[in-house]
Amino acid sequence: MQRFWTILLVLFLGVTLAGCAASKKKGGTVEVEDATIDGSGADVTTGASASGVDSDDATAGEIIIIDQNDSDVDDPLGQRVVYFDFDSSNLTPEAQRVVEAHAQYLTSNPGMAVVLEGHADERGTREYNLALGERRSNAVSQIFQAMGVAPDAIRTISYGEERPISMGQDESAWSLNRRVEILY
Amino acid sequence: MKGFQKALALLFVVAMVFIHPGSAAAALTIEITQGERSGIPVAAAPFRWQGTGDPPENLRAIVAADLHRSGRFDLLSPADYLSSPSEVSEVRYKDWRLIKAEALVVGRITEKGPDQFEVSFQLLDVYRERVKVGLRYTANAAQLRQVAHQISDRIFYEMTGIKGAFDTRIAYVTMQLSDGGDRVYQLMIADSDGHNSQQILKTTNLPVLSPAWSPNGQRLAYVSFSDNQSGANVWLQDISAGTRRPVARFDGSASAPAWSPDGKSLALTVSSRGNTDIYVLGVESGELRRLTKHPAIDTEPAWSPDGRYLVFTSDRNGRPHIYRVSRNGGKAERLTREGKENAGASYDPTGKRLVLVTNRGQGAGYQIGVFYPESGRTDVLTDGTLDESPTFSPNGAMILYATRMGRDGVLAVVSADGRVRQVLKSTEGDVREPAWAASR
Numbered sequence: 001m002q003r004f005w006t007i008l009l010v011l012f013l014g015v016t017l018a019g020c021a022a023s024k025k026k027g028g029t030v031e032v033e034d035a036t037i038d039g040s041g042a043d044v045t046t047g048a049s050a051s052g053v054d055s056d057d058a059t060a061g062e063i064i065i066i067d068q069n070d071s072d073v074d075d076p077l078g079q080r081v082v083y084f085d086f087d088s089s090n091l092t093p094e095a096q097r098v099v100e101a102h103a104q105y106l107t108s109n110p111g112m113a114v115v116l117e118g119h120a121d122e123r124g125t126r127e128y129n130l131a132l133g134e135r136r137s138n139a140v141s142q143i144f145q146a147m148g149v150a151p152d153a154i155r156t157i158s159y160g161e162e163r164p165i166s167m168g169q170d171e172s173a174w175s176l177n178r179r180v181e182i183l184y
Numbered sequence: 185m186k187g188f189q190k191a192l193a194l195l196f197v198v199a200m201v202f203i204h205p206g207s208a209a210a211a212l213t214i215e216i217t218q219g220e221r222s223g224i225p226v227a228a229a230p231f232r233w234q235g236t237g238d239p240p241e242n243l244r245a246i247v248a249a250d251l252h253r254s255g256r257f258d259l260l261s262p263a264d265y266l267s268s269p270s271e272v273s274e275v276r277y278k279d280w281r282l283i284k285a286e287a288l289v290v291g292r293i294t295e296k297g298p299d300q301f302e303v304s305f306q307l308l309d310v311y312r313e314r315v316k317v318g319l320r321y322t323a324n325a326a327q328l329r330q331v332a333h334q335i336s337d338r339i340f341y342e343m344t345g346i347k348g349a350f351d352t353r354i355a356y357v358t359m360q361l362s363d364g365g366d367r368v369y370q371l372m373i374a375d376s377d378g379h380n381s382q383q384i385l386k387t388t389n390l391p392v393l394s395p396a397w398s399p400n401g402q403r404l405a406y407v408s409f410s411d412n413q414s415g416a417n418v419w420l421q422d423i424s425a426g427t428r429r430p431v432a433r434f435d436g437s438a439s440a441p442a443w444s445p446d447g448k449s450l451a452l453t454v455s456s457r458g459n460t461d462i463y464v465l466g467v468e469s470g471e472l473r474r475l476t477k478h479p480a481i482d483t484e485p486a487w488s489p490d491g492r493y494l495v496f497t498s499d500r501n502g503r504p505h506i507y508r509v510s511r512n513g514g515k516a517e518r519l520t521r522e523g524k525e526n527a528g529a530s531y532d533p534t535g536k537r538l539v540l541v542t543n544r545g546q547g548a549g550y551q552i553g554v555f556y557p558e559s560g561r562t563d564v565l566t567d568g569t570l571d572e573s574p575t576f577s578p579n580g581a582m583i584l585y586a587t588r589m590g591r592d593g594v595l596a597v598v599s600a601d602g603r604v605r606q607v608l609k610s611t612e613g614d615v616r617e618p619a620w621a622a623s624r
Contacts, residue, residue: 033426127393130440169570169591
């Protein structure tokens with residue numbers, strides 16, 4: 001069983017290298033419209049509209065399910081998301097363990113690219129939360145780099161409070177949204 | 185989109201009868217959430233329609249809603265009016281003294297030809313029995329709402345000495361979840377009362393936030409993402425041409441754009457290698473100058489009206505608070521000391537007040553406050569728990585902000601003295617990130 005997952009993993013490593021850390025998120029699209037004051041232009045799509053990249057939904061970032069059927073459910077590599085306290089970018093001991101495990105994995109697999117996606121809960125202003133998500137993803141990046149992951153292989157992106165996992169408005173929801181997703 | 189606009193229009197018709205706060209709401213309506221009777225009592229007679237069929241717009245209702253929303257006036261109910269004049273020669277002043285109106289607005293709308301109308305109004309001083317101002321406009325049907333806002337502006341100015349700000353535009357962002365679970369963002373512009381909304385940008389799964397109007401009202405800067413691989417960037421969009429471009433490529437992400445009063449520079453936040461600081465970018469030159477240099481988060485810059493200073497949010501002393509720095513850089517000075525957190529500040533046109541998001545602690549959440557740098561005092565104007573994104577009207581008399589009604593984000597307007605507060609409630613997804621244009 002272990003061997004099967006290892007093979008699968010190697011296969012997906014290939015996909016990752018080729019796809020270069022495509023996100024598991026759906027591709028984004030953009031339409032720009034003009035808008036004259038009388039409103040007559042509101043339906044006209046003009047130039048300068050940009051199509052977003054349609055990233056493949058089935059990328060390595062989503063499918064690596066190492067050891068899911070094995071007994072070792074505590075394998076930190078199985079955890080792709082680390083969580084933070086309110087307005088904090090300090091890693092909890094548990095988060096530290098997960099991040100270090102991924103760092104070790106990445107250093108022993110040089111050439112892989114990783115995206116660290118920082119997020120915040122909805123409290124506080126959107127712009128402050130964008131910076132907070134940045135700081136969280138950078139905190140993870142710092143550990144990665146300290147443990148030998150090449151800086152060039154790491155990309156940090158913050159979505160602030162714009163992409164919540166839970167839509168609730170209480171601490172249980174907020175605690176799920178204060179996170180860094182480790183995508184590779 | 186068409187449906188939304190239609191619903192919007194329909195709702196504002198409902199909103200026009202907002203004198204009856206109990207009236208049922210459809211898709212979008214103004215809900216009066218607060219309002220004491222201590223403004224100037226004003227009567228506005230129905231504008232007399234002189235034409236065939238139904239009048240193309242209810243001008244009286246638009247003007248009355250504008251004046252009410254400013255918090256400076258108490259609009260007396262038409263049900264109490266003893267007569268309905270449309271011109272000074274028809275006015276019996278005692279009818280209006282009896283209901284204690286200090287001022288009276290009368291007007292007419294006359295059909296002059298196909299899609300051509302003449303609008304006239306007079307503002308009367310009931311006690312002195314004289315005309316304070318009277319004006320005449322010609323317009324087509326599509327321009328009538330704007331004429332009504334211009335009338336409101338003129339009345340506001342005559343009564344308060346302050347330039348009106350009803351004939352202005354706002355921008356905001358809506359987010360709707362599609363059936364497929366995508367997040368669809370629209371950047372919208374509209375009249376200051378939410379009417380005539382138009383989508384100028386639509387993205388799927390790429391957040392849009394922090395729209396900022398150029399001082400001449402022709403461009404919007406905002407934050408968005410070009411794809412799922414890159415961080416936030418600041419974009420510049422020409423509203424009438426419908427073209428847009430990223431303002432620059434940064435080593436890292438950029439956000440929180442703020443136009444300098446002369447429109448030549450954008451202050452913005454750049455996050456690079458884990459540090460978030462304020463920079464100033466020449467809009468045409470592309471020249472980037474660093475303004476703050478601190479390991480803490482520095483973000484949300486906003487210019488003083490004279491362009492000499494910027495305020496910004498920083499957590500350099502632990503929690504987020506408001507700081508001020510010269511446009512030439514140098515040492516930043518802490519402004520807010522009260523409350524647990526303060527963020528998202530911007531100046532009023534006089535430079536004497538800041539509107540901001542304040543958290544007073546004890547689980548109170550986030551409200552809109554007006555902060556007076558000279559005294560250090562903060563007046564809390566709202567009572568939500570997640571109020572944010574406040575923006576002064578160009579004359580400083582009103583503040584537009586984002587709040588929550590249940591799960592949904594909605595826009596609300598509060599008078600700068602906190603006396604009148606109204607929600608622009610929408611059922612069309614989440615509405616957020618309002619910005620009030622300085623000029624039309």
